[in-house]
Amino acid sequence: MPVPPLSPAPLPGHVWFDVEDLLEYGRTNTRPSGIQRVAFEIQCAMRALPGMAHRVGFLRHSLDGRRFVIVSGEEVDGLYRRLTTYSGLRKDQGSRETGHAGAGERAAPSLFRRLVLQLPAAVRVPLGQLAVHQRAVLRDMPPLVRGVLSVVRQARRQDAGRVRRPFLPAPNDIILALGAPWAHPDYGALITHYRHHHGVKFGLLVHDIIPLLYPEWCPAGLPRVFRRWLTSTLPVTDQVFSVSTATRHDLEKQFPGVAAQPVRMGAMSPPDRKADDAASVMDHPYVLSVGTLEVRKNHVFLFRLWRRLLSEHRPEDIPHLVLVGSPGWLAEDLMGQLRNSNFLEGHITLILRPSDAQLDTLYRHALFTIVPSFYEGWGLPVSESLTRGKACLSSDRGALVEAGQGLAVHFDPDNLNDVLEKITRLIFGAETLGELTKRVERDFRETPWSFAAQDMLQMLCAVKQP
Missing domain, CATH: 1.20.5 (Single alpha-helices involved in coiled-coils or other helix-helix interfaces)
Incomplete structure (x- = not known):
């Protein structure tokens, strides 16, 4: 049900975002993940709400992890700007030795x-x-x-700085954790301190609970750590939010008694258009798939799908497959198959670390997009595709159907024949693809991120302190 507009009355307290995970992530990574993107968009939207520009602040953890300390908005903005504008674009589509030269030409x-x-x-x-x-x-x-x-330098710089900038909230201030704070082993105790001693309210956004649902898709030990973290943190959370109805159902099933509230998710709007070197992959028509290369994302399924397409049709009639993402959890099998097949003799291209502008170019020039994931808590690549007016073939698992808003074409990610039939119609049926694209352009309605910020703020303001 839509949330009514914000009341013009003054809002109680300040809103403080825990950005420890973003700052830690930025130490060793050059591009943001989907979780960081969602968190930052909601933070920006919160600051843009009426009367909130000077009521929003940012926190990270003290060196011992027992308290919060304040960090500047400029530091957060600068880090996110670096992550989204960094261009370390690298393209891999097989070697010329095996993919483009005859056997007699090999060294x-x-x-x-x-x-x-x-x-x-x-x-x-x-x-x-x-x-x-x-x-x-x-x-x-x-x-x-x-x-x-980086850790050593950070500790030296912050040893004194964190002590000089303590966090002393007022009663009814709000702390929001929108990212992935579960790396903190005793986060529940940290939140309990501020709830009991300062009277703050705490809100937690849950993106998914995949380590509990599908431990086989995660590094060993992570499911146990994740469950322990949620078990200690959920009881001290004043309001649990979820990125989708699917995640809410998963959470409430795993933790009876927890009442999660879905927020209205936005999409990553295209940046200002400008020329960039992503155009170097436009030599052939292509289908785009965006997402970290990990076993849960089911890229091996796409590998099998393209091999099947190439075996049943003339290779020159099949568009190339462009994968955008970096290798993540349990991606060794996929990477081995790509390299051993020479990226299906150059028909698959892997793009690493494109900037946001380059990623936008890749979206805009694709024939359509495909998202084969076994499970998603939301599905930003679906939203990003629809926002740019691109038809999307998407798995029907998790929250991907929600993200598709009735405009994506869904398939069973365990059924190769199902997706083969649907993708063949788009590749060889220009009218079918054209009609689907026109429908997306006509009917897609982008949700502003201000809706999610507004949902969170009003629900937490309505929470009564125990």
Whole structure:
């Protein structure tokens, strides 16, 4: 049900956003995740509400994790601006040696490789595996070193700074956690301190509870940590929010007695258009899929789908598949299949770290988009596609149907034949794709992020202190 407009009466207290996870994420990452995007959009929308410009502040955790300290809005804005404008765009679509040159044109093996090939298989195979693992270690070592050095420098800078900037809220002030604060092992105790000693209210936005629903898609140990965090934090939360009705149902089923309230989700609006180097991938018509490369996102399904399309039709009639995202949890199998097939002989392109402007260019020039995920708490790539007037083929799991607003074409992510039939109609049926695109352009209604900010503020203001 729509929330009524904000009352013109003065609002009690200030709203403080816990941005510790954003600041920590920004240490070692160059592009924002979907969670950071949602949190920042709601924060900006909250500041833009009538009477709220000077009532919004930002917090991070003290070095011992037992208190909050204040950080400036300028620091938060600057970090997010860096994450969204950074351009480390890299394109991978297979090597020319195997993908574009004939067998007779391949370079001769090096002397070292010829020597290794003379070794017995019992030695040669483990040696090759060792070399592969060593390359992976060398690839991952620089980010690890940068992360350690960043932590040391941050601790030195903040050791005195955090002490000088304590957080002393007034009664009825509001603390909102919109991101992923579950890295804090005793977050419930931190919130309890401010609720009991300062009379603040606490609101928590839950994006999903995937580690509890599908632990097989997560790193070992994470489900246990996530459950322990929610078990200690939910009882001290004055209002639980969710990004979708699907997430609300999941949360209430796992934690009976918790009443979560969905907020009205917006979409990432296109940035100001300008020329950028994303145009370098426009050599062929393509279908776009945006999302971190992890097992839950089901990119292996797309790999199988494109292999099937290429086997059943002339390769020159099949658009390329452009994947935008960085490797995440349990992506080794996907990356191995891409490399071993030479990215399906160049028919799949992987784009890493595009800026927001470059990502917008990729959306605008795509034939349509596809989201094959097994589960999503919301589905920003669906919203982003519809916002730009692009037809979207989307899985029917989790909240993706909600995000599609009746305008996306949905399929079963376990059924290759289902999506094959639907995508074939879009690839070879220009009229079908044109009609779907026109329907999206005509009927899609973008939800302002101010709706989510307004929902949260009014619900928390209505909460009575115990």
